[in-house]
Every structure is written in structure tokens, then in C-alpha cells.
Amino acid sequence: MRIINKKLLENTAMGICVAGALYISGSAVRDVIEYDKKYINNVSKEIKEKDPSRYLKIVDNITAGKLHNTPKNWENELQLMRDSLRIDSLCKKAYFEGAQMVRDSIKNTLKVIK
Numbered sequence: 572m573r574i575i576n577k578k579l580l581e582n583t584a585m586g587i588c589v590a591g592a593l594y595i596s597g598s599a600v601r602d603v604i605e606y607d608k609k610y611i612n613n614v615s616k617e618i619k620e621k622d623p624s625r626y627l628k629i630v631d632n633i634t635a636g637k638l639h640n641t642p643k644n645w646e647n648e649l650q651l652m653r654d655s656l657r658i659d660s661l662c663k664k665a666y667f668e669g670a671q672m673v674r675d676s677i678k679n680t681l682k683v684i685k
Contacts, residue, residue: 614645
């Protein structure tokens, strides 16, 4: 009888430990999933605000199964969008600086001709 009680006690203790470990790991997994959802939501909002056409393309690709709805993919798309916006900004700046140089050259040429 003692052996059965000892074995029952060991199995019960082991069961409680396993249940506790599963509860803790489940809680950690739930926290990670919640964090991922919040991150994806924040990143997608930024992309939607700054580049709506890119956002629609991403959503269409996710719906079609071409892209997975993961934080890493959203981060990559965010980086691509930011790079694109930087390039556009640099091009506009260079264009306006070039246009100003042309205006200055014309103004200086007119002064020399007089």
C-alpha cells in the first residue's frame, strides 16, 4: 500500500509541475502573440498613413497568400517605405537645388551682358 501511495504522490507532484510549466509557457506565448499583434498594428498604421497604395498592396498580398502576416515582413515593408520616402525627398531637394542654380546662373549671365 505504501508503494502505491508513494507512486501516486510522485505522479501527482509531477502532474502539478507539468501543469504549472504549461500554464507559464502558455502565458508567455500569449504575451508574445499579443505583442506581435500590437507591433503589426502600429507598423501597418504608419504605412497606411504615409503610403496608402503600398499598404493596400501588402494587405492584398497577405490575403492572396503571397506574404505572411508576420512582424518581420511588416518591418521589411516599413523599411522599404522609409527608404523610398528618403529617396523621393533627396530627389526633390536635388531638383530644387539644381533649379536654383540655373536661376542664379541666368541672373549672373544677365548681369554680365549688361
